[in-house]
Amino acid sequence: MAANRLRTALTMLGIVIGIASVVLLLAIGDSMQRFIGKELQQLGTNMIYVFPGGDRTSERRARAGAIQSITLADAEALNQLPSLIGAAPALQGGFKLSAGNETANSTVHGVTPAMFKIRNWKLDAGTIFSEADMRSSARMVIIGQKVADQFFYRTDPLGRYIRIENVAFQVIGVLAGEGKQIDGGNIADMVLVPGTAASTNLIRTPFPQNAHYIAAQGKPGMSLDEAVEDIKETLRVRHRIRPGDPDDFRVENVASFAETAEKISAGVA
Template sequence: MSFAQILVEAFRSLSANRLRTALTMLGIIIGIASVVLMLSVGDSVRKFIDKELSALGSNMLIVRPGTPTKDGGVRRRAGEAPALTIEDAAALNTLPTLKGAVPMMQGFHQINYGTDNSNTTVLGVVPEVFALRNWTIDSGAGISESDVRSAARVAVIGSKIASQYFYKTDPIGKLIRVDNQPYTVVGVMAGEGSAFDVNDIGDVIMVPITRHPIRMPLPRTVHYFVAQAKDAASLKEAQLDMADVLRDRHRITPGKEDNFVITNLASFAQAGANIGFALSIGLGLIGAISLIVGGIGIMNIMLVSVSERVREIGIRMAIGAKPRHVLTQFLAEAVVMCVVGGAIGTLIAAGGAAAVTATGKFDMVLGVSHVVTAVLFSTAVGLFFGFYPARRASRLLPIECLRQD
């Protein structure tokens, strides 16, 4: 028999018991849908993390005051003064392994313009922060060196704040109040999106670091540094160099705890990848269990089918069919059930991914590799669980089969 004839015969045999065939395929459908969703979730989480990290900038390092804990966190002793200064950041800028390091201040403050007011993040920055963190000015100008030296009351506002407070008017030159103190708007940031220290760049106000509303307990101390390594290969070396410089400047002797913590944003990526992997494993186990259950169901139904069709097998062999022909026929029926079930499962997974993407909160995309994997999985299940019933059918003796009623 040709391949086409085998398929036609397989579909004919399966369509003779449509309800039984559909119920048998249900386990395969659920299993393949779970496997495809597993692959999609894993890839989507990784892409989401890559997208978020690219918004932060590549090869970024964060330095915060405090003592590192075993779980990767930071603790501060009661009454301990902040350990990072603007001069520390200047010292880090001399390292050959760094593109640059900038000091930052951060606080949540009330802002108002006219009768409108809200609370938002206010960052104290230096001019170099825009290039280092890939932030661009849409209109006006950024914070200048003279603004920092003179502690000028100027501000660069995010695009969402510009739209909310200065709808259809040019905000440049207007006064906006931060904690009831007037600041002149000199620029508007371009773009939106989250960062490690703000929820949305569009909702941020930036002022000179020397004019930030928060008054630190010690002069010229700051909340944290943001640094960028020359390249990915020198990231670890840059982290070690930074630690050496800060230990020297803070007079930390060997054996004493550091009063700062350096965080590599690549560790965030690894943590996110671990989460994606855990999700994939969880869904994969569900899919594997469903596939095994579905495969056992297929084996059971195929054994029933062999018992029901003993006389048919005997007639086929009596008129010239060889054992391998019978084996191929029954194996084809098992594979067809699995492949059709896999196709339906893939469509269900695609629908689920589209529904998640439609919420706008998370993008899930099914790639060609996911579909290929589904086809291979379903085919493998059909071959594995269909082989025993097919082999059993091929080993029946024609004379014994013809004696059956």
């Protein structure tokens, strides 16, 4: 349990640092406003993230046997909400990558096929994981363009292999373009594997029974605040949290950081 809390804390820390690094640039002056707006747009202002864990009271609930994780079943329940386009669970962790004489350290994301639609990820070449790949924990990987250039310069990466730690994963796709991600990284630097393969070979966390986070996308034209409240109400019911008890999860969204940026801008204008 302590290890899970540490992984969750590190995941949230990466996200907070990634967004904060963008927001703090605003303090340089009003001339940065357009830049900040562009950066937040890349992050996706209608994105919502759910993390397991709450305050000390929710930790006591966990020790008493109450739910203290987020799961694929939670994401499937959120998929039924009219205020969301969809929701999907994910794992992530830092690992050593190697191919030939090249090595690098990278964050590896264990995802489901649904995550590509939710995060608006497009492919420049190849294909995404299938549900059959998820069921078989297929050792397949989709990489960003910079990763492809580093490990397979001037050669077609499709069908080639990258070792993540000491496990070989076959490249089946290359992500298109560049752009900031919520954890401060870039699409071009991403490394994606099926969540079940990440669980079996790398992170050793039961997936999708447990996830590091759920990513959800709010539906255009609908209130993001309403979507956040819908998520909280749904998860409280699913996790059997009694009225008055604290949540055993956290809900964060990029729009809240945009509001912070506006307040900072007003303060320095």
